[in-house]
Amino acid sequence: MAEGRKSFADRAVEWIANNVNLRALVNLFGTFTGFLYGELDERLELGEAVKKQLRKPISGRVSRWWGCFGGITFLLFMIQVVTGVLLAIYYRPTVDGAHDSILFIMNDVRYGWLIRSVHRYAAELMVLTVMIHMVKIFLSGAYKPPRELTWVSGVLLLLLTLTFGFTGYLLPWDQRAYWATTVGTEMAHSVPLVGEYLSTALKGGGVIGQRTLSRFYALHVIILPWVLTFFLMSHLLMIRRQGAYEPQ
Template structure:
């Protein structure tokens, strides 16, 4: 059945060649399970994107309703608790897998010429992932979220001379409040995903172009 549908598509779009090129390309023989960490990270990121999109269906980024809407998701929405916790625990999973992936690349020396650029993109991606964690942590608007963000933004504010400016930009004012919540939300669901997907595109393009690094 699938083969027939695929033939039908191919007859019109002539895609078999490209699909084979993308999905069916040979992998060097030394590749083992250690080379899965990047893929696992990407799988988790896709899960984060899907569950995140669904969470926005009921979440409100306003001090009046943020906490209540998260409670609503957890307690009243069908499977809400599951979806929310997939997103919450999945975020830790992404950070863990990104670090494991980084360590694997580091110890295999896979960052060396000609792959320095891809290493740099990878380090940038690590920072983007951290940004997701930091902005997402505030969104439930409970005590932990609030005070963690107070501390985090205050740390950024301890920079000499620029401190006050940085705090005002991060919090949207001197104090943590409604403006902080909406800007963290905007960063979390629009700005960072756009950056992340762009950088991932570059990351994947380079690994395809340069191939998997040789054995140790």
């Protein structure tokens, strides 16, 4: 090879050596970690807390695969939060604009189709995993004392997940959404005694229209996320406090 020709890697290293002040970078990193392990830790004693969390023993009786569905559901919820916020940036909750804004997300927004599809599939998977989680807990009897409240919060989380699915399904405002919601509100209408009120409360009037879309949107992006977060936190705190169930 000729003397003057250098490989790309060599040139990259040379460029970094000439243009980047490595010593300053190392010092910056040192200052940062020094702050984390020094000043901040002196005040808040985070290191001890982190160590305690990381070394916390996990029971070997919790199955690697059947025991993972609760955690998977939690991860799916995190994915829903991120993709949902991204969708909310472009989505318009109006009867005239909703369908067009979904088309815009699918066709014009960069990776919009991917974000929407992931949100859609993660929602369905979340229903599936939360159901599997619940069946597993039921069949193994993990709801027995002292874990009854964890079970109650879990059932509420399943119901909230289903409500998420029901309200989210209307938002694209396409034919499938509209008529699936029609079926759903008809079922609400057949509840004895309060059916009439329930159906009117869901639809915001006599027919499915702008008011229905507005309240489903408010439920889906504001009310349900906070309610679900509250029960999720209780659920996780109780599991953390009591440890995972293991038969004696």
